[in-house]
Amino acid sequence: MLEVQEALVAFLAAVGVLSIVWGAASLLFAEKKKTIRGIVALPLSGAAEEMEYAVDQAVRLQRQLHCDGPLLLVDCGMDAESLRRAALLVRDRAGVKLIYPEEIEEQLY
Numbered sequence: 001m002l003e004v005q006e007a008l009v010a011f012l013a014a015v016g017v018l019s020i021v022w023g024a025a026s027l028l029f030a031e032k033k034k035t036i037r038g039i040v041a042l043p044l045s046g047a048a049e050e051m052e053y054a055v056d057q058a059v060r061l062q063r064q065l066h067c068d069g070p071l072l073l074v075d076c077g078m079d080a081e082s083l084r085r086a087a088l089l090v091r092d093r094a095g096v097k098l099i100y101p102e103e104i105e106e107q108l109y
Contacts, residue, residue, distance in 0.1 A: 038067040039107060043074045048082040055089055055096065071096045072107060 040058045044051055051073070058071050073086050075098060086098050099107065 035066045035068050037069045038062070038065065039069040039072060040067075041072040041074050041104060041107075043076045043101075044082065044086070045077040046079060046082070048078050048085070051082065051085060052089070055093070059093070069095075070107065072104070073098045074104065075100050 040062060042051070042054050042058060044054075055071065055073070061067075062069075062071065071093075073089065073096065075083065075086070078086065083098075090096050090098050097107070
């Protein structure tokens with residue numbers, strides 16, 4: 001019985017060491033993804049019920065595409081409550097900006 005326990009401990013130790021080596025090699029030799037600058041603009045109006053969901057999905061898409069540009073919430077006539085929620089999103093999330101339609105061109109450069 002002692003031999004089985006020793007063999008199990010040796011096996012688990014070997015697996016642990018291999019896992020560490022594999023993780024280190026993955027970090028060292030991983031392909032570097034090229035980051036692009038891309039702007040996501042979400043035109044919002046009225047109650048903008050979908051705002052939080054749209055922001056979450058846009059952020060997820062930016063990560064997948066390795067995009068480092070801003071996420072623009074474009075106020076196309078949002079009501080007061082929507083503007084308050086948008087302000088909270090801008091405050092809580094890096095890279096999210098609240099702008100008006102006439103300011104979009106400024107964000108392109």
